[in-house]
Amino acid sequence: MSEQDNTRPWTPGVAPVAVVMISLNEAHNMEAVLANLEGWAQEVFLVDSHSADDTVDIALRHGVHVVQRRFRGFGDQWNFALRELPITAPWTMKLDPDERLSDELKRNLADAMRRGEADGFTMQRRLWFMGRPLPVRNDILRVWKSGRCRFSDVLVNEHPLVEGTIAHVAGDIEHHDSPDLEHWLHKQNKYTTAEALAFVQGATVNVPRKLLGSKEGRRAWLKLHFFKIPFRYLxxxxxxxxxxxxxRAGKVGLIWARLRADVYRYREYKIIEMGITGRRPGNVRFGIGRADARVPQFD
Known part of the structure; x- marks a missing residue:
């Protein structure tokens, strides 16, 4: 690992936890997420996948320990982070740059970690869309004793595998899902490509696919059999x-529900496309390149 060029070190907060994030072009989130963690987290780490924006500059300015590594898959990147980062805090937390911890969750997590009555903690994550909260919550496992976790080695939709007992902590993680719809659609386009590729390649999910099994097992079963369900998008x-x-969220809720159904549709269409063409999608380059010195240039 290279020596950090921080302007100042991260000031340890009151909670005995190392917060770990991975990133690619998350400058629009970095100031807010780091402000949310200041005074609370003992350590903050970032594994960046060579961002083209100011993600790394902002993180270093706040004293975050930053490393960069080429992205090969979500499970692979998280396992690298847990294996290689110099975490010294007794607890570790996975956080995405577009997530914020509520004050209630901060208090309850700090207390639960000090008591140490479990080896990992779940909490609720609430979705925000178009700047408004949706009545969509799900329980997620995000905190564990350092050294007690590894991630499922999958391309996308990774989940932590924690050794020991799990307890629930009250309080929300707010998931501010993209700053605008253009960003949201771009992100979902990438995710559905990764999911379709994993499906075609027969990637394992590290859990038994059972309708009556664990939450991850039910999700894996539904994804495997989803294409057989009539009227599935409706x-x-x-x-x-x-x-x-x-x-209950009005027009914003209706738009989000329609878009979520479309995401499932895009994944299926990409699987069909790969079956027909035999080619992996996503090889077309977008954006503006550099001027070519071999040809005349005009303003």
């Missing part, structure tokens, strides 16, 4: 509208 839309109750 059912996805209705699931979010009725069962998850996003109708």
């Amino acid at each position: 059912l996805v839309f209705l699931y979010y509208i009725v069962f998850k109750g996003v109708w």
